[in-house]
Amino acid sequence: MAVDIPNLVFPYGQENVEKAIQTQVDMPSRLKKKHGHAVAWSVEDHGDYYIFKCIIDLPKEENINHSKSAGVVGVDLNVDHIAWSNINVKGQLIKSGVLAFDLEGKSSGQATKIIEAEAIRLVDLASKLTKPLVIEKLNTTKSKGSNPYGNKKANKKMSMFAYRKLISAIKNRADKMNVAVFEVNPAYTSQIGKIKYMKRLAISIHQAASYVIARRAMGFQERLPPVLHSLLPEKSVGLHHWTQWKWVSNCLSDVHPHCLYQIELSIPSKHYSMSDLFPPGALSDLVAKGLSKKESRKPIA
Known part of the structure; x- marks a missing residue:
């Protein structure tokens, strides 16, 4: 019938x-x-x-947007939101935003539908801008979430589920919409964004990370600001800039993110400790004392 x-x-x-x-x-x-x-x-x-x-069989698109000639859209994936930054060919920020979602208490099927919907929003954004997307290569060894769902073990499991699903959904949607997806090394993107760009651009940590991701895809290297470079131990001065960022981020690991909105990186680079980078009273006595021990081994001119 x-x-x-x-x-x-x-x-x-x-x-x-x-x-x-x-x-x-x-x-x-x-x-x-x-x-x-x-x-x-x-x-x-x-x-x-x-x-x-x-x-159905679809013909292979020859005009898929692999060009970075106008810039890219950098993406920072998180367990409860997608942060994105649209940059131009000079590495300058045009616009940044966040696509928020909530997976807490959702079944895997419900979570998948939510993630797919956000992937569609993200790829459609890139398609309208006629720019490729840039994401980090998936790091399965640690969670980027800050324990939003209670215990760390549950959070890590949820994070890995979300990240894998997000990447898969983004790539699938991008393939349908003929939007290229590039991947970059995730080394220190969050730390660089938090310390160097969060205050300067007045954006969140994750938006700043997406900005660094976009710039990395365009070939820009994130050198330390002179004032931070002046505080490096002598043995770190000539090393790769990622190694230098590792030292700086370790020094500032106990500084609360809201304090980093007060960091001053444009002051003259003749300071003995990182605590001098913050206005009086911005840091707790304990954190300030810890930073004061991070003295430069370079002589001050």
Whole structure:
């Protein structure tokens, strides 16, 4: 018995389905066997609802946006939001934002739907800007979340689930929308963003990280500001800038993020300790005492 399903519309890809069907209809019968492409349909019965699927062959897009000529959109993925930064070819910030979501208490199926929806929003943003996306290579060894769901073990499990799903959803959507996705080394992106750009650009830690991610994809290197460079131990002066950032971030690891909004990196670089980078009273006595021990081994001119 034939059943007519009226008004069947797919949430995305509908135009591709219609084009594939119309191509088959318009093609002369003698050519369909050799040049035609099958349109496959399937119906899944889930009791309370049905899922309709259509499988078609899509031609490979030749004009997928791999160009960084106008800049990129950097992305910092987190367990409860996506931070993004749109930069130009000079590495300057054009605009930054956050796509927030909540996975707490959600089943894996519900979480997947939420993540896929945010991936669509992100990729559609990049598509409108005609710029590729840049994400970090997935680091499975540690969680970037700050314990939002209680115990650390549960948080890490949720984080890894969210990160993997986010990356997969973003890449799948980007493939459909012909948006390129580049990956960069995640080394010290959050620390650099937090210390160097968070205050300067008046954005959050994660937005600052997405900005650094975007700049890294464009080939920019994040050198230490002169005042921080003057505080480096002598043995670290000639090392790779990531090693120098590691030393700086270790020194400032006990400083609360809100205090870093008060850090002053444009002052003359003749200071004996990092506590001099903050206005009086900005740091607790304990933190200030710890920073005062981080003295430069370089002579002060």
